[in-house]
Amino acid sequence: MPELPEVEVTRLGIAPHVEGQKIAGAEVRNGRLRLPVNPDFSSRLEGQQLGILWRRGKYLVGELEKGQLLIHLGMSGHLRILPSQTPPAAHDHVDIHFAGGNCLRFHDPRRFGLILWGENFRTHPLLQNLGPEPLTPDFSGSYLFQCSRGRTQAVKAFLMDAQTVVGVGNIYANESLFLAGLDPRRPAGGLGPAQCRRLAISVKQVLADAIAQGGTTLRDFARPDGRNGHFRLSLRVYGKEGEPCPRCTRTLAGTRIGGRASVFCPRCQH
């Protein structure tokens, strides 16, 4: 489900509806997520005003007067803004109700996501060992070159490791490597400085384009207003094994890297 672009599109969609709102209470229908929802989740939030909603990698953090709200969408999660009285559907696990009459609804069929209250997630183990944000100057060709030295892991798996850089999941790793002209199976440590630079630039471009187009809707991802993202139309290789390469028309190859479906052009990507 959501990679960085989808999480950022979600943040942009819900922030205007939640920032500055007073929380009337929360409803936890099923708290058995990747981590269990706090037993006292509702009482921690009730009466508080929600402040800025920010993002770190694929995590969303909402500032509260006391503590913070942490949300991760896992593979299948999404957030919606709805009138509080909207009847819940299957997998609508948590609602946060606002005094204005709307609620923020957390929906996640596979329950790989999480929603938690905590004192301060900046120092929480979940956010401690994350690499740089891909859309900041911290993430660059020279950074990639430096931290890939000595690594024998396939560059695609290396790129999807949140300690290397946050937010790049399977879709955008495939797309970025295609754009950079790099074979996803190559050992990360074998890349030269110019290739690392191309890869960093490609990651930034792919992610920025995806955000601008509202993210990628494959199955169940939808923006908080229920609309689909349009980046699916811009996918070059993801999900297109056996189809012609959009650049050279050679048949796109498929393989598995780190257990994840990988697609690449054997002619364009080295």
Added chain:
DNA sequence: CTACGTACCTGCCAGC
């Protein structure tokens, strides 16, 4: 330490 496999959970689809 790195690299890799597996587990978590549900829904969907192809194939029989």
Added chain:
DNA sequence: TGCTGGCAGGTACGTA
């Protein structure tokens, strides 16, 4: 029609 296996956007943990 109905079952089964395999796969899906993420992450953490165990093992070598």
